[in-house]
Amino acid sequence: MEQILAVIVDGIIYSSWLFVAAIGLTLIYGVMKIVNITHGSFYALGAYAAASFTGAWLARGYPPMLSYVVLLASAVVITLAFAPLIERGILRFMYARDEVVILLITYALFLILEDVIKLIWGVDPYFIAEPYGLLGSFEFGELSYPTYNLILVGIAIVSGAGLTLLLRGTRTGKLLRTVIHDPELSRAMGINVDRYYLVTFTFGSMLAAVGGAFTAPTVSVVPGIGVEIVVLSFAVIVIGGMGSLPGAALGAVIVGLVRSAAIHYAPAVELFVIYFVMALVLVVRPRGLFSLAEPRKI
Amino acid sequence: MKADRTLLILGIVLLAVVGAGPLLPQWALFLATIAIAKGLVALGLLLQLRAGLVSFGQALYYCLGAYTAGSLGRFFDIGDMLLQMLAGALVAAFIAFVLGFLLARYRGIFFGLLSLALSMILYGLLVKSQALGSTDGINILPSTLFGIRPNQESVRHVVLVAGCAVAFLATLLVNRYLDTPLGQLAAAIKDNEIRVEYMGASVREAIHAKYVIAAALSGIGGALAATTVGHIDPDMAYWTTSGEFIFITILAGTRSVIAPFLGAAIFGIIHTVAYDISPNTWQMTLGIALLMVIVFLPDGLWSLFGRRRAA
Numbered sequence: 001m002e003q004i005l006a007v008i009v010d011g012i013i014y015s016s017w018l019f020v021a022a023i024g025l026t027l028i029y030g031v032m033k034i035v036n037i038t039h040g041s042f043y044a045l046g047a048y049a050a051a052s053f054t055g056a057w058l059a060r061g062y063p064p065m066l067s068y069v070v071l072l073a074s075a076v077v078i079t080l081a082f083a084p085l086i087e088r089g090i091l092r093f094m095y096a097r098d099e100v101v102i103l104l105i106t107y108a109l110f111l112i113l114e115d116v117i118k119l120i121w122g123v124d125p126y127f128i129a130e131p132y133g134l135l136g137s138f139e140f141g142e143l144s145y146p147t148y149n150l151i152l153v154g155i156a157i158v159s160g161a162g163l164t165l166l167l168r169g170t171r172t173g174k175l176l177r178t179v180i181h182d183p184e185l186s187r188a189m190g191i192n193v194d195r196y197y198l199v200t201f202t203f204g205s206m207l208a209a210v211g212g213a214f215t216a217p218t219v220s221v222v223p224g225i226g227v228e229i230v231v232l233s234f235a236v237i238v239i240g241g242m243g244s245l246p247g248a249a250l251g252a253v254i255v256g257l258v259r260s261a262a263i264h265y266a267p268a269v270e271l272f273v274i275y276f277v278m279a280l281v282l283v284v285r286p287r288g289l290f291s292l293a294e295p296r297k298i
Numbered sequence: 299m300k301a302d303r304t305l306l307i308l309g310i311v312l313l314a315v316v317g318a319g320p321l322l323p324q325w326a327l328f329l330a331t332i333a334i335a336k337g338l339v340a341l342g343l344l345l346q347l348r349a350g351l352v353s354f355g356q357a358l359y360y361c362l363g364a365y366t367a368g369s370l371g372r373f374f375d376i377g378d379m380l381l382q383m384l385a386g387a388l389v390a391a392f393i394a395f396v397l398g399f400l401l402a403r404y405r406g407i408f409f410g411l412l413s414l415a416l417s418m419i420l421y422g423l424l425v426k427s428q429a430l431g432s433t434d435g436i437n438i439l440p441s442t443l444f445g446i447r448p449n450q451e452s453v454r455h456v457v458l459v460a461g462c463a464v465a466f467l468a469t470l471l472v473n474r475y476l477d478t479p480l481g482q483l484a485a486a487i488k489d490n491e492i493r494v495e496y497m498g499a500s501v502r503e504a505i506h507a508k509y510v511i512a513a514a515l516s517g518i519g520g521a522l523a524a525t526t527v528g529h530i531d532p533d534m535a536y537w538t539t540s541g542e543f544i545f546i547t548i549l550a551g552t553r554s555v556i557a558p559f560l561g562a563a564i565f566g567i568i569h570t571v572a573y574d575i576s577p578n579t580w581q582m583t584l585g586i587a588l589l590m591v592i593v594f595l596p597d598g599l600w601s602l603f604g605r606r607r608a609a
Contacts, residue, residue, distance in 0.1 A: 109589070275421075278411075
């Protein structure tokens with residue numbers, strides 16, 4: 001019983017982390033049909049920015065409780081510095097190209113950003129453990145967890161619910177859904193599609209950066225930190241169905257629980273199961289668990 | 299006529315490599331052999347790319363080939379490089395034959411994602427498998443050829459020559475295959491699958507065949523890389539390795555069966571030179587090169603030759 005509880009709690013924490021990392025990817029794919037490998041770069045940028053800004057904040061002796069705001073702010077700032085540049089400067093010229101070609105372009109950008117990060121922050125690891133320990137821990141049954149983990153769960157819920165409400169309930173969301181449905185017709189109707197693409201890309205990337213920023217206190221920030229997250233996020237959004245928000249949530253929960261169960265019961269298959277589930281879903285329902293039927297285009 | 303020229307160029311290159319081998323420094327031999335190993339994988343990607351399919355998991359078969367070679371040494375005490383390459387090709391082809399029934403149904407981004415998932419499955423398995431060295435990987439036995447173990451100075455040259463010979467044979471076969479009706483279906487599949495089906499050909503079978511051939515080529519490449527480097531680890535199946543192969547294929551283009559080898563050589567040179575000049579920006583150099591090629595030379599570097607010939 002104890003162990004099942006541990007599996008569930010660990011699973012929920014891990015799922016939240018995955019969801020925050022992957023939701024931006026699914027948003028960008030859903031709106032722009034870009035399979036965006038630079039997502040991992042923004043995760044890494046967020047982690048690095050958080051490490052240096054928050055590190056500086058704490059080193060100056062400013063109130064440590066506000067360091068969580070600094071984490072968030074650093075993710076926002078670093079994304080605003082890079083994402084609009086990439087979308088306006090490069091990606092927008094490529095929208096007419098094949099999906100696979102755009103993917104390759106984001107791969108090239110990913111390689112470039114990996115080294116940009118090394119140029120800015122060097123190759124030595126960064127540590128900012130303080131925000132992680134600051135909140136103490138909470139008891140769950142007989143297990144004790146750092147309270148910091150609840151922040152990630154909170155961010156996951158807020159970003160998921162917020163995005164859903166935005167899409168379903170607001171004028172902007174309605175217009176965005178029009179853009180998703182038919183960009184060409186939307187343009188003809190006077191919707192500024194370019195602006196929606198710019199905002200979507202920036203916002204989606206920002207979510208990755210937020211994920212990275214709030215992971216930074218729990219790990220050592222090293223080069224290559226964004227490499228693994230790319231393929232994990234792909235697994236998550238493929239399982240749920242690419243471009244679907246509830247799908248990303250479902251994918252995150254499945255991957256999170258499966259992995260935490262594997263860690264507790266069969267550590268040897270920890271990595272294997274994630275991709276096994278991904279492959280299984282692709283085999284059974286290639287468009288993901290939450291996909292709708294799509295009319296065939298000849 | 300076209301086939302003859304390919305044969306001629308390949309023959310000249312092969313002779314040049316074999317002849318120049320003893321004159322070249324060790325690192326150049328190493329670079330050339332790795333380029334041939336990766337070129338073989340890229341050749342497999344070329345086959346699929348011509349049919350409009352991009353595999354983001356070709357490293358699966360590269361890694362399978364390498365671990366087959368490694369297992370031969372670890373469990374059967376076999377270090378013969380030709381046997382390693384043959385076994386690598388067979389194992390990869392067999393797995394691809396089985397998985398092909400599945401993958402042949404997929405197109406576009408889904409083909410890429412499923413192959414990515416499969417390669418990551420292998421990675422996940424290898425990382426945790428103690429018998430195969432988990433994350434540390436395993437060492438490969440010193441290369442031998444027909445039971446003879448070349449001495450320290452000449453081993454790189456011997457491996458290179460063996461690799462060249464195998465790659466030459468494989469490339470000729472692929473070139474022949476591309477000239478057969480089955481091979482020529484690729485462009486038609488990319489263009490319009492329904493039309494291909496109406497003509498009476500099976501798209502699924504054609505793609506399945508390409509998938510198996512590509513896997514066999516990658517298996518050879520993996521085994522060759524294993525015996526050249528002398529060490530293998532699970533990273534050979536990681537998605538970044540697959541990314542490297544796609545990079546090579548796109549860089550060179552898909553117009554000729556020689557292009558992948560050219561691409562692999564250029565990749566190796568960029569990697570080595572950029573890493574030497576500035577170790578922290580070699581990926582950036584690669585990224586910029588890829589971006590430039592996609593934007594300015596959508597058909598790859600090989601199209602530079604094509605244009606000149608047409609003029």
